[in-house]
Ligand code: HEM
């Protein structure tokens with residue numbers, strides 16, 4: 001929810017003071033909203049409901065913790081990089097964020113196990 005509030009504030013500031021924010025502020029807004037708000041909501045809800053829908057235990061709580069930590073490290077670093085014009089920071093944040101998605105993907109696929117029989 002914090003990402004939604006920050007992303008919304010960035011959008012409002014963009015509307016209110018055109019020209020004040022750097023050009024990549026919209027990219028930061030888009031990712032705060034889409035990854036921070038929508039993505040984190042999906043991470044949380046998916047890891048909660050998928051074991052219940054499938055009747056199988058979550059593959060790994062440690063992997064879930066890792067995706068949460070990596071995403072909440074990677075997204076702020078990437079967004080700060082874009083806002084302050086540091087492409088090195090944006091790149092580092094992007095790699096950490098991708099690692100979060102990788103950990104999430106392994107956890108989801110390992111929990112749902114589409115290849116397994118009931
Ligand atoms: C408080 C709510 C929001 C405000 C005030 C807001 C404001 C804005 C503004 C002013 C733009 C730029 C439009 C333009 O001139 O091109 C924009 C673009 C965008 N917004 Fe929002 N927005 C809000 C919520 C959201 C949400 C909830 C999402 C997604 C879940 C979202 C995703 C995007 C995306 C993907 C773009 C395009 C970015 C780009 O062109 O680089 N926004 N928003």
Ligand code: HEM
Pocket residue numbers: 026027028030031034035038039093094095097098101
């Ligand atoms: C590992 C995670 C991610 C990384 C490293 C990343 C990186 C980027 C980069 C570098 C761009 C700019 C591309 C260009 O030069 O035009 C971009 C654009 C965009 N991304 Fe992502 N992204 C990630 C995840 C996501 C996710 C999960 C969503 C949606 C749910 C998303 C939505 C968008 C949108 C809508 C744009 C175009 C808007 C804009 O450029 O401002 N991204 N992303």
